[in-house]
Amino acid sequence: MLATAPDFDVLIVGAGISGIGMAAHMRMKAPGHSFAIVERRENLGGTWDLFRYPGIRSDSDMHTLGFDFEPWRHEKSIADAPAILEYLNRIVDERDIRRHIRFGQKVISADFRSDEARWHVEMEAEDGTRSHLTANFIYLGSGYYDYDEPYDPGFQLGAFEGQVVHPQFWPEDLDYAGKKVVVIGSGATAVTIVPSMAGKAAHVTMLQRTPTWMVSRPAKDGFANFLRKILPETLAYKITRAKNIWMQDFTFKVARNKPEKVKGNLRKGLEKAMGKDYDKEAFTPPYNPWEQRLCLVPDADMFNAINAGKASIVTGHIEAFEAKGIRLKSGELIEADIIVTATGLKMAVAGKIAVSVDGEAVDFAKRFYYKGCMFSNLPNLAVVFGYLNASWTLRADINSDYVCRVLNEMRARNIDTVVPVLTPEMEAQIEEDDIYDFSSGYIQRAKHIQPRNGVNYPWRLNQEYVVDRKLMASDPVDDGILAFRRAGANAQRPEEQLEAAE
Incomplete structure (x- = not known):
């Protein structure tokens, strides 16, 4: 040696x-x-x-x-x-x-x-x-x-008079209570931020260029918690882990092999969480499930925020950033005090x-x-x-x-x-x-x-x-x-x- x-x-x-x-x-x-x-x-x-x-x-x-x-x-x-x-x-x-x-x-x-x-x-x-x-x-x-350095989509934010933050560099002292917040993006980060800010903010808008497939599931795993009560901790974890690995593998393969079936199931889940009249356009991507990561919505928290009127989703393309918010190419102005650029890594x-x-x-x-x-x-x-x-x-x-x-x-x-x-x-x-x-x-x-x-x-x-x-x-x-x-x-x-x- x-x-x-x-x-x-x-x-x-x-x-x-x-x-x-x-x-x-x-x-x-x-x-x-x-x-x-x-x-x-x-x-x-x-x-x-x-x-x-x-x-x-x-x-x-x-x-x-x-x-x-x-x-x-x-x-x-x-x-x-x-x-x-x-x-x-x-x-x-x-x-x-x-x-x-x-x-x-x-x-x-x-x-x-x-x-x-x-x-x-x-x-x-x-x-x-x-x-x-x-x-x-x-x-x-x-x-x-x-x-x-996060991904920079090249936004020209100079005209906006409010505060701009990126999730990767979140300020510790950000005060958003009672303010209008626009979160740009539709991925996992945006889906996490929107319901979390909705409790204190006046309103949170998720501005997306393209929708994302979303699925709700409980934050608590009832199966795992039950097993922990009746089995040794290590064995309960091993069984739960094996079950979840199998489920991940199974759902991914079904999504790739039978995308229309999975789309149908996802739509049923959305309908159950938001009612039959939910905005289907805002939740229907132009790609099949698992061609991008599925967005997880634990305990339907984002859907609940939307149902309560504390949050909303707008689909559109940005025309310009103005003093009071974001102008879309459709002509609509989304007012904002704070813009969160959840535009990706x-x-x-x-x-x-x-x-x-x-x-x-x-x-x-x-x-x-x-x-x-x-x-x-x-x-x-x-x-x-x-x-x-x-x-x-x-x-x-x-x-x-x-x-x-x-x-x-x-x-x-x-x-x-x-x-x-x-x-x-x-x-x-x-x-x-x-x-x-x-x-x-x-x-x-x-x-x-x-x-x-x-x-x-x-x-x-x-x-x-x-x-x-x-x-x-x-x-x-x-x-x-x-x-x-x-x-x-x-x-x-x-x-x-x-x-x-x-």
Whole structure:
């Protein structure tokens, strides 16, 4: 092995769901490996700490958004951000992970040096000071969107005399009591904000260019809560999780195979929540269910706000922003004191880190996914990009488990480098597939920066958790594609050494 060890065996980037999940899996399944988590923010939680808008909650049930190893104990399965943060903090403290987290450290660059079999990682603190560490393996739990910059649709807001806020940068002291609020957008964020603000605001209007398919369900999972009363907690969670995974998979496949049937069921749900005379045009998208994510409306909260006259939906295109509100191309003026631009996220790859190998920049758009976890010809690096049609954590769990198996195999063989090898001859045989078969705007806008995707496993990011879980667990780590190598040298200057924290 290496004459001089790196600072850490594994560097985990991000202390959100993905990063915390990987650390917990390492404590259980690869305990002989050292690790550190670097987190750019001052708190853990990722998305659930960053977003502070009213009502912020999960749009997946917590029995699948929760980890496979840690039961979700709250009564509500559609949980708000504070409950999710409590769950993550409990895991971090009970599993002795917190001392391994370095907060306030943004990873700027990572260069893998083949002769040393290690990543040289440059980080920056809030005050601009730089630090450096080394790691044999990097696990990217940095999410999928740009933390610094949301999507900008190019609105010319200068004439508007009121306040403009974006959900990604919500002001702590925003006073909207008794004010007219317009939320631009129709995705999960808008559907969360509208009913949450409707209680205090004079009126909340959701201004949408295109409707979204919506479905109501109880925030509390009666089945899960019943099982917890009669069964041990771990068993009850396992059964509920299996049931919900099956339901996610089933409903997605039915939506894709029998879209008209699903449309009919969704319309029945809307009619039940809002009455037979509900505005069908406002709730009928021009695409089939699950061509974009279905918007979850827990306990029919948004429908109730509309029925009570506290909220409304307007469908139209914006002509201009005026002093007192938004002028539509139809000529209608929607008055507003506050405009919320819930216009979507801007996707990012690898946390916008400048990744390179031996000084040569890595262009992820030229690399193929390998088992939805690693990338072609890129050594000692894994990533999490969750499911579009199911809970994010499902992929985080199976990827963490797989990487732990890889780490243990490396240790057993006394080697320091693993790389999914894709030769030009092999690449020429790959039939490419659309990496995300979804029409959502944030996905379509970012396709040019996304890694490549094959039709067939293992060179793909698949969207079938049940299939992926079986393949990732049953396929041997040494599958003839993942190459195990040993570095030829281990040159490291003394001044680059970093003392590892206990």
